Amino acid sequence: MSEMKNFAVTYTIDYQHRVVVGVSALNTESAIEIATKAFDDGVIWDDTPEMPLLFDDYEEVEGETLQFSAEAIQAFPQPDSSVTQIKANQFAFYCAQALLAGETPTALEFANKALPQVVPSQPEESTWQVKSENGCELFDVTAVNQEEALRDALFAIGWSVSPKT
Numbered sequence: 627m628s629e630m631k632n633f634a635v636t637y638t639i640d641y642q643h644r645v646v647v648g649v650s651a652l653n654t655e656s657a658i659e660i661a662t663k664a665f666d667d668g669v670i671w672d673d674t675p676e677m678p679l680l681f682d683d684y685e686e687v688e689g690e691t692l693q694f695s696a697e698a699i700q701a702f703p704q705p706d707s708s709v710t711q712i713k714a715n716q717f718a719f720y721c722a723q724a725l726l727a728g729e730t731p732t733a734l735e736f737a738n739k740a741l742p743q744v745v746p747s748q749p750e751e752s753t754w755q756v757k758s759e760n761g762c763e764l765f766d767v768t769a770v771n772q773e774e775a776l777r778d779a780l781f782a783i784g785w786s787v788s789p790k791t
Contacts, residue, residue, distance in 0.1 A: 633696045634703075640691040645670065646681035714740045756782070 647670055651657035664670040664677060673679035705713075717740035724733035751768050754775035762783060769775035780787070 632699050632702060634699050635694065635696045637692060637694045639693075640687035640689075641684040642687055643684050644681065645679070648678040648680055650676075754779075758783075 647661055647664070649657045649660050651660055660677075661670060664672075670677070671679060671682065717736045721733045721736035721740055724730075724736060749770040751770055752775075753766050753768050754772070755764060755766055756762075756775070756779040757764050765779075765782065767775050767778040767782060769778050
């Protein structure tokens with residue numbers, strides 16, 4: 627039985643990148659000049675009220691242009707930044723879905739995967755003084771917010787909360 631080898635397999639296909647923007651102008655030539663300047667300035671994709679982005683997609687060129695090639699390699703390389711960006715966009719989308727579903731911890735996990743270069747800032751903890759109308763002595767808890775302080779105070783005096791079954 628022969629040993630498996632690694633290959634980088636590439637496919638290429640011809641596409642045309644078509645972008646359509648809205649331009650208000652006196653005539654065709656001035657509309658093209660305005661869009662050309664926006665392209666040259668790198669702002670044609672900014673989607674402003676003055677120049678709304680109406681279409682931006684890749685369209686396959688007529689005819690059969692699909693071609694495959696393969697190259698033997700020792701090991702698979704790290705994914706290109708284009709792949710990293712695709713994955714980041716997917717994780718950002720999953721983060722938004724989790725937020726809308728009220729799944730904050732899951733959303734945070736996806737956000738960290740979408741933007742690993744962003745170090746989340748840790749909220750600063752504060753000291754909260756706990757006093758009771760029921761005779762407990764004053765004591766302090768350290769927490770990020772009042773909700774966590776209340777939870778920690780209840781826990782400190784022996785209270786716990788669990789779902790009712």
